[in-house]
Amino acid sequence: MFSNHTRSQIIPAIIFLLPGFALFIIFFLGPLLYSLRISFYSWNFAHPERSVWVGLKNYVDQLANPVFKRAVLNTTVYTIITVSVKMVLGFIVAVLLNQKIRGRAGFRVAYYLPVITSWVIISLLFSYMFSGQSGLVNYILNDTLHITDHDIMWLADGILALVPVVLVDIWKGVGWAAVIFLAGLQTIPVELYEAAAVDGANRLQQLRYITLPMLRGTLVFLLVVLLLGGLNAYVPFQLITRGGNPMDQTHSILTLMVRATFSRLDFGSGAAISYMLTLVVFGLSLLQLKFLRKPEGE
Amino acid sequence: MKRSQASFNMISYLILFFGLGLVVVPFWYMISTAFKPQTMIFEMPPKLWPVPSTLNNFVKALTTDKFGLYFWNSMMVALTSTVLTVLVSSMLAYAFARLKFPGKENLFYILLLGMMVPPVMLIIPQFIVAHWLNLYNNLWGLIAVYVTMNISMQTFLLRGVFENIPRDIEDAALIDGGSPWTIFWNIVLPLSGPGLAVVVINSFLYSWEEYTWANVNIGDAMHRTLPIGIALFQSEHLTEWGQVFAASLVALVPVVIIFIIFQRYFVQGISTTGIKG
Numbered sequence A: 001m002f003s004n005h006t007r008s009q010i011i012p013a014i015i016f017l018l019p020g021f022a023l024f025i026i027f028f029l030g031p032l033l034y035s036l037r038i039s040f041y042s043w044n045f046a047h048p049e050r051s052v053w054v055g056l057k058n059y060v061d062q063l064a065n066p067v068f069k070r071a072v073l074n075t076t077v078y079t080i081i082t083v084s085v086k087m088v089l090g091f092i093v094a095v096l097l098n099q100k101i102r103g104r105a106g107f108r109v110a111y112y113l114p115v116i117t118s119w120v121i122i123s124l125l126f127s128y129m130f131s132g133q134s135g136l137v138n139y140i141l142n143d144t145l146h147i148t149d150h151d152i153m154w155l156a157d158g159i160l161a162l163v164p165v166v167l168v169d170i171w172k173g174v175g176w177a178a179v180i181f182l183a184g185l186q187t188i189p190v191e192l193y194e195a196a197a198v199d200g201a202n203r204l205q206q207l208r209y210i211t212l213p214m215l216r217g218t219l220v221f222l223l224v225v226l227l228l229g230g231l232n233a234y235v236p237f238q239l240i241t242r243g244g245n246p247m248d249q250t251h252s253i254l255t256l257m258v259r260a261t262f263s264r265l266d267f268g269s270g271a272a273i274s275y276m277l278t279l280v281v282f283g284l285s286l287l288q289l290k291f292l293r294k295p296e297g298e
Numbered sequence B: 001m002k003r004s005q006a007s008f009n010m011i012s013y014l015i016l017f018f019g020l021g022l023v024v025v026p027f028w029y030m031i032s033t034a035f036k037p038q039t040m041i042f043e044m045p046p047k048l049w050p051v052p053s054t055l056n057n058f059v060k061a062l063t064t065d066k067f068g069l070y071f072w073n074s075m076m077v078a079l080t081s082t083v084l085t086v087l088v089s090s091m092l093a094y095a096f097a098r099l100k101f102p103g104k105e106n107l108f109y110i111l112l113l114g115m116m117v118p119p120v121m122l123i124i125p126q127f128i129v130a131h132w133l134n135l136y137n138n139l140w141g142l143i144a145v146y147v148t149m150n151i152s153m154q155t156f157l158l159r160g161v162f163e164n165i166p167r168d169i170e171d172a173a174l175i176d177g178g179s180p181w182t183i184f185w186n187i188v189l190p191l192s193g194p195g196l197a198v199v200v201i202n203s204f205l206y207s208w209e210e211y212t213w214a215n216v217n218i219g220d221a222m223h224r225t226l227p228i229g230i231a232l233f234q235s236e237h238l239t240e241w242g243q244v245f246a247a248s249l250v251a252l253v254p255v256v257i258i259f260i261i262f263q264r265y266f267v268q269g270i271s272t273t274g275i276k277g
Helices: A002-008 A010-038 A057-064 A066-097 A104-116 A119-129 A136-144 A162-186 A190-198 A203-214 A216-231 A235-240 A253-263 A267-292 B002-034 B056-063 B067-098 B104-116 B119-132 B139-163 B167-175 B180-188 B190-209 B212-217 B226-236 B241-272
Strands: none
Touching: A010 A267, A010 B067, A010 B104, A010 B119, A010 B139, A010 B180, A057 A066, A057 A267, A066 A104, A066 A162, A066 A216, A066 A253, A066 B002, A104 A162, A104 B002, A104 B241, A119 A136, A119 A162, A119 A235, A119 B002, A119 B226, A119 B241, A162 A216, A162 A235, A162 B002, A162 B241, A190 A203, A203 A216, A216 A267, A235 A253, A253 A267, A253 B119, A253 B212, A267 B104, A267 B119, B002 B241, B056 B067, B056 B241, B067 B104, B067 B139, B067 B180, B067 B190, B067 B226, B067 B241, B104 B139, B119 B139, B119 B212, B139 B190, B139 B212, B139 B241, B167 B180, B180 B190, B190 B241, B212 B226, B226 B241
């Protein structure tokens, strides 16, 4: 009986797969390969046939470019800080919201509000709060907490300008991490905790020996998705530091890529920057697949 | 035992309310600024609520600079992208969860590539493809790319959902002579509500707020979406924060509505997907 099904399912499979794969090939796979090709050329957008093959020159030039190196450093630091803080805070919030406490649903919605607010809006909001004169943050630091005695020009300094960029990402991202953790926590059978409590395990021991091991898949998933998101940061950098200000010190890899491409029309360098980033991201994702693949098969 | 429970709850509330404060302050600042007259924008100390407050910013933001049009464009793009993403990725997910065909595993891994490649890196070639297909400066160019960039992740999530539906129900329908399409449409989709709610929220949010591709692919003002409109408005009216945030608040309304409608299923929905130990 099953062999009959096998034969008759190829045609339905084609019908089910066709719309998705048509889009995927035209707007994803094709562009992916095309961009690899562009990265080896001094690309002429208006007349692609006049593009000149330059081999690895675009890659080599970027690797020697101090602005690119600074962008890589910025992106790396940003990713490490935001990912670790979001994981830790998200986990704490999820554990707290996984108890039977009053107002749980309200907290859940409130913590998720920053996630659904668009990047454009909150990037503008944070650049307003961090403006040098009469910004809310300077007001709080000077007049409420008395930590500083003068206005800090956050956005005029190559390092300080990254503070609002990092904070905006954490502020927006904790709720998402918390919801993914919550979903993971809810798949852990309550009986495990009950049994552990009967055996005299305290909360910390339960966390260490039940919660964390049971959340392995969730942890790996979150870690990788957040890492990819961090390496791909674009909008907060673009809108808060106005594309690298001051003096190209505050680029992320992608703001630099977009500038190379669309302001300088140097498509080859833009594509080379993208491909270097993609190689890193791809490596990380292969690690994820390795961890996520179901051990028992099907 | 009882005692430690009570103090643990106390600490929980303290932490949760502290976090709530951190979440709320920027929102409150945005809302109160939207109701401030322009002369008070840089006034310190900030007041809890501006006196006098004004609706002027909303009136100005909505009447100048075609925000109504941008809102409409964004709505069309987000709704169409969401419907297509749900349809296309649930069809893909059904094929990968239930149908038997050669090369299934490999095709699935190729599709997962879409989760690994940063969307922004494809912008250059997508821009070129959009030119070829006459989709430059066209809302369909946005929709096609949004659906494409969403299907890998959403298919991955939905495959997990569909695999968890008991096979007996489908087998019964199969014996009654149901085709894969009727099983998919009449049995699998209706049983996957929470999972589909997650996909709806994800894809609506993505296409409602997407900035980078829209910024590149849309050249003329008639086809701008809200994120582009708001960012441009801010760079042209640097200090008119009241109007910027009035427009932003209006832009927030649809996502908040969508989220409130679907949030009941949200956490439950995520746990039915493929993300778990």
